[in-house]
Amino acid sequence: MKTEGLFRFGDFQVDALARTLKRKEEPVALNRRAFDVLLYLVQNPGRVISREELLKNVWSDTFVDENSLAQSISVLRRALAEKPGENSYLVTLPGRGYQFVMPVTAVAQKSLTVVHGEPSRDGNPSGGIVFQQHTVETSVITQERQQSSLPGSQSSSELKWVGALAAVAILVAGIYVWKDFHRTAQKTPSTTSPRRAIAVLGFRNLSGRSDEAWLSTAIAEMLSTELVAGEKLRLVSGEDIARTKLDLPLTDADSLSRDTLRRLHRNLNSDFAVLGSYTVLGDKPETHIRLDVRLQDAAAGETIADVAVTGSEAELFDMVSQAGARLREKLGVEAISPVEVVSIRASTPSNRDAARLYSEGLTRLRLFDAVEAGDLLKQAIAADPKFALAHSALAEAWSTMSFGNNAKQEARQAYDLSSNLSREEKLLVEGRYREMNREFDKAIEIYRALYTLFPDNEDYGLRLAAVQSRGGHAHDALATVEALRRLPPPASDDPRIDLAEAEAWAALSDHKHEAQPLENAVQKARALGARLLLADARQKQCGLFGFYLGQIEDAIKACRESNELHAAAGDDPHAAVGLAVSAVIMMETDAPESIRLFQRALPIFDRVGNESGKATVLLDLGYIYEGEGDIATAEKMERQALASYQRLDDKKGEAKALGNLADYRVDRGDLSRGIQLYEESMQVDPEDTGRTILAHANIAYVHQLQGNLDEAEQGYQEAISGFEKTGEQNSAALVRSMLGNVLLEKADFAGARKFYERALAEDREADEKRQVAEVQLLLAGLALEEGRPEEQEATVRQDINVFQKQNARDSETAAWNLLTRLLLAEAKLPAAKEAIKHASNLAARSQNPEVRWRTAIASAKVETAGKDTGRFAAGIAARKELAAVIAESRQLGYGLVELDARLVLAEIEMKIGHRTEGRAHLTAIEMDAKAKGYNLVAHQAAAARG
Numbered sequence: 001m002k003t004e005g006l007f008r009f010g011d012f013q014v015d016a017l018a019r020t021l022k023r024k025e026e027p028v029a030l031n032r033r034a035f036d037v038l039l040y041l042v043q044n045p046g047r048v049i050s051r052e053e054l055l056k057n058v059w060s061d062t063f064v065d066e067n068s069l070a071q072s073i074s075v076l077r078r079a080l081a082e083k084p085g086e087n088s089y090l091v092t093l094p095g096r097g098y099q100f101v102m103p104v105t106a107v108a109q110k111s112l113t114v115v116h117g118e119p120s121r122d123g124n125p126s127g128g129i130v131f132q133q134h135t136v137e138t139s140v141i142t143q144e145r146q147q148s149s150l151p152g153s154q155s156s157s158e159l160k161w162v163g164a165l166a167a168v169a170i171l172v173a174g175i176y177v178w179k180d181f182h183r184t185a186q187k188t189p190s191t192t193s194p195r196r197a198i199a200v201l202g203f204r205n206l207s208g209r210s211d212e213a214w215l216s217t218a219i220a221e222m223l224s225t226e227l228v229a230g231e232k233l234r235l236v237s238g239e240d241i242a243r244t245k246l247d248l249p250l251t252d253a254d255s256l257s258r259d260t261l262r263r264l265h266r267n268l269n270s271d272f273a274v275l276g277s278y279t280v281l282g283d284k285p286e287t288h289i290r291l292d293v294r295l296q297d298a299a300a301g302e303t304i305a306d307v308a309v310t311g312s313e314a315e316l317f318d319m320v321s322q323a324g325a326r327l328r329e330k331l332g333v334e335a336i337s338p339v340e341v342v343s344i345r346a347s348t349p350s351n352r353d354a355a356r357l358y359s360e361g362l363t364r365l366r367l368f369d370a371v372e373a374g375d376l377l378k379q380a381i382a383a384d385p386k387f388a389l390a391h392s393a394l395a396e397a398w399s400t401m402s403f404g405n406n407a408k409q410e411a412r413q414a415y416d417l418s419s420n421l422s423r424e425e426k427l428l429v430e431g432r433y434r435e436m437n438r439e440f441d442k443a444i445e446i447y448r449a450l451y452t453l454f455p456d457n458e459d460y461g462l463r464l465a466a467v468q469s470r471g472g473h474a475h476d477a478l479a480t481v482e483a484l485r486r487l488p489p490p491a492s493d494d495p496r497i498d499l500a501e502a503e504a505w506a507a508l509s510d511h512k513h514e515a516q517p518l519e520n521a522v523q524k525a526r527a528l529g530a531r532l533l534l535a536d537a538r539q540k541q542c543g544l545f546g547f548y549l550g551q552i553e554d555a556i557k558a559c560r561e562s563n564e565l566h567a568a569a570g571d572d573p574h575a576a577v578g579l580a581v582s583a584v585i586m587m588e589t590d591a592p593e594s595i596r597l598f599q600r601a602l603p604i605f606d607r608v609g610n611e612s613g614k615a616t617v618l619l620d621l622g623y624i625y626e627g628e629g630d631i632a633t634a635e636k637m638e639r640q641a642l643a644s645y646q647r648l649d650d651k652k653g654e655a656k657a658l659g660n661l662a663d664y665r666v667d668r669g670d671l672s673r674g675i676q677l678y679e680e681s682m683q684v685d686p687e688d689t690g691r692t693i694l695a696h697a698n699i700a701y702v703h704q705l706q707g708n709l710d711e712a713e714q715g716y717q718e719a720i721s722g723f724e725k726t727g728e729q730n731s732a733a734l735v736r737s738m739l740g741n742v743l744l745e746k747a748d749f750a751g752a753r754k755f756y757e758r759a760l761a762e763d764r765e766a767d768e769k770r771q772v773a774e775v776q777l778l779l780a781g782l783a784l785e786e787g788r789p790e791e792q793e794a795t796v797r798q799d800i801n802v803f804q805k806q807n808a809r810d811s812e813t814a815a816w817n818l819l820t821r822l823l824l825a826e827a828k829l830p831a832a833k834e835a836i837k838h839a840s841n842l843a844a845r846s847q848n849p850e851v852r853w854r855t856a857i858a859s860a861k862v863e864t865a866g867k868d869t870g871r872f873a874a875g876i877a878a879r880k881e882l883a884a885v886i887a888e889s890r891q892l893g894y895g896l897v898e899l900d901a902r903l904v905l906a907e908i909e910m911k912i913g914h915r916t917e918g919r920a921h922l923t924a925i926e927m928d929a930k931a932k933g934y935n936l937v938a939h940q941a942a943a944a945r946g
Helices: 032-043 051-058 068-079 156-175 214-228 238-247 258-268 313-330 338-346 352-366 370-383 388-400 404-416 423-436 440-453 458-470 474-485 495-507 511-528 531-547 552-568 572-586 591-608 611-627 631-648 651-667 671-684 689-706 709-726 729-745 749-765 769-785 793-805 809-825 829-843 849-863 872-892 895-911 915-932 935-945
Strands: 006-009 012-015 020-023 090-093 097-100 104-116 129-140 196-205 233-235 272-281 288-297 302-312
Touching: 006 032, 012 032, 032 051, 032 068, 032 097, 051 068, 051 097, 051 495, 068 090, 068 709, 068 729, 196 214, 196 238, 196 258, 214 233, 214 238, 214 272, 214 288, 214 313, 214 352, 238 258, 238 352, 238 531, 288 313, 302 313, 313 352, 352 370, 352 388, 370 388, 370 591, 388 404, 388 423, 404 423, 423 440, 423 458, 440 458, 458 474, 458 495, 474 495, 495 511, 495 531, 511 531, 531 552, 531 572, 552 572, 572 591, 572 611, 591 611, 611 631, 611 651, 631 651, 651 671, 651 689, 671 689, 689 709, 689 729, 689 895, 709 729, 729 749, 729 769, 729 935, 749 769, 769 793, 769 809, 793 809, 809 829, 809 849, 829 849, 849 872, 849 895, 872 895, 895 915, 895 935, 915 935
Parallel strands: 196 233, 196 272
Antiparallel strands: 006 012, 006 104, 012 020, 090 097, 104 129, 272 288, 288 302
8 A cells, every 4th residue: 555645535635644634624533544444445446445455455464353444434434524325435335345436636646766876986886776756646537447246244253264264364475457557657677688597506415424415505505696796697596496496306416417407497597507516525624625516508408617626615615706707707707896705705604604504594494494494594693693694594484484573683683784795685685674574665665676677587576566465556566567477488487477466466356367367377387397386376276266266166176286286395384374274265164174174284383383373273273163162172272372372472363362262261151260361361462442442342241141231231332432433333333232132131122222223234234244143133032022023033044044154053042042932922832842952952062051051941931831831740840950050050140041040930830830939939030130130031020920
């Protein structure tokens, strides 16, 4: 999302840089979240923007609960003084998203281009980089563009599923427009006169001594730096070489066949290959090394030069310099200047131990072993604290393991120590730092500079496109993709370009356009034999098919192939992600299989050190176990997730896990412990206002269960006010329905209906299907209490279908219980008996005591209903079951459940002939209910007493 520029519409003006909204020069108050939504909307006027696109582009770097967007939209409407139904500025399109319909004029949008600077005074021919600022005025015309429809957020269990999908998607991103789109003013890199490319493949250890194996990577890294000094040759990155070695597969060798060289030319877009061998002779300290280097023409399949140098291990740097100088001469590249020697030295560790540890760390990192790489790189830094590239590599290892704060610190260290590196390496180190620090606009500037300076290096173009997509500039990413396609082949045929295009369409939530470039990437990767790229493309197809296109079978096939390819290559981090993606896809349709896949992914995340991936899987397992009614296991998973978030120092994740644990404690009947955990969650991340208000609302709910209706009502009122201030309207709607329950228990039918109906309207506007069903259930219960059970049966059955589709078992149980009561009120006893069977079967698998108790109460009413309800045996059995409910609910502090069970027990006593005892109980119930404000139960007891 652009952070500069002025946008005018109607009487309003938005200043993106100053983050202000004005109406006729008068400031309009707007909270941070609502302002971010407004800014994105005015940057995309006339286009239908899905909820998902807004969440991804506006809040991609922070936790946002599922209600935040609708709440911010509500705040925004009020700030624009838009009356209900007016839609002068903003239109809500149910099931599709939002559309800003007022014409917008963009003024003074700024962009940066990069030009070569003048040579510096010290004679450095690399000079500097000059960022030139341009101002462009454009008139943005409102125009409708069709978008693919996306389902809206759906309520409690579905929201958890969406949350799981989002968390897995974070993991995928951490390990990796159309023709007439609006182009911002920026310099397009030239693709003329590409430099010759060289790939240093590594060196064979002929001595067979394992303690000298590190020299292969060390020599390759040093020789690479020597060859590309002066920027006359383009270097194929070590990461690309490592991937291709796994694809082909290749091992270190003295020479390559003509066919293999041609495949390298095609797969790596490399003109030359450098490889060879080394022999270590003698024992320390008299160790000597013979280094044999071979230069081969990858396109022609011929050997150009053989170079041999010898020397002591202490002279390794000089040996590599000699070999590099002779290879440069063969390639017709001028000798290295004294100035370039400085940057070469800065790119090399200062001592043997640091060189060995850094080389071993790089090798492990390129073989997907971030844990071992991290340990080795930390030791390398201890041996040479000022070596910038070791800090940068350690930052990548930390990032792979999702230790974001550690990664940022190391990336910053690398940046601070990079002053003596070459211009190219210096920019690359800074780009990585800005990206890890989520300074996307700065990262875009850096990668654009690299791609402008080195337009023949597609890696820099791919990095630029990736960070543009992540940083809210997906349209610019598509422009970068088009520039990459104009590179000469084989670079222009690289499957990674198609993957970059797919990522940009995904950032725009245009999943229909995302499908074709992904398929193109799959086909190209198959043709190249690029197994890891094929695995990446199939993994992205898995998510696209499963989450957005509804092609579950295709998704499963894509995931399976991706997982197999990653596992075969030893790419455990991606294999674990693939398993997690598969598991999320199966959550709604096959919970046991989803659990099995998550359990396979969990130890892999643990082994590769991906703590964030581990925490996410544990959270998702908790969701599934909760949905299956296994609250005890769900709580166990949540506690393990909490420990992971604490190790990561992830306060938002920690607060979320504590809140979930509080939910589970309440579900299991431990109300006091639930309140304690809600309070802890607020203390961990007090700046998260939305979560803090939600915790207060949950505490109010516990007070309601305990029978403290006045405290519950006050807590709900405060929560509603808080959510309305933050613009979180969906959360306000949820709490409104809970407040309606309190008023119903106080026998304030009119007040309850008012809150229910407002909540229902808001949930319908937000397309919250499950929450709509929940509120409809409450209104049906109110109608029953008002003596109007007729015409409610059809609605409740529809709600049951919603709960079944979303695997919301406890809600489904409550719906069957209410249907039972409705049918009894209409004297439909056989149907009531059938309904209570469904409720009882579901309740038997629930670990929520209130669900079991409510079902037992409804069952007792059915057992003693009808003309033959006076049967003594049925009454005795029901009394025994109700007595157990009363004792348990009293022990756990469920005040309303206890009163309801006592009421039904007294009614049964009246039916089986114990009228004196029954009347006495009803009188006691009426008095106890009145004392606590349960006026509805008090009225029911008085009516039953007659």
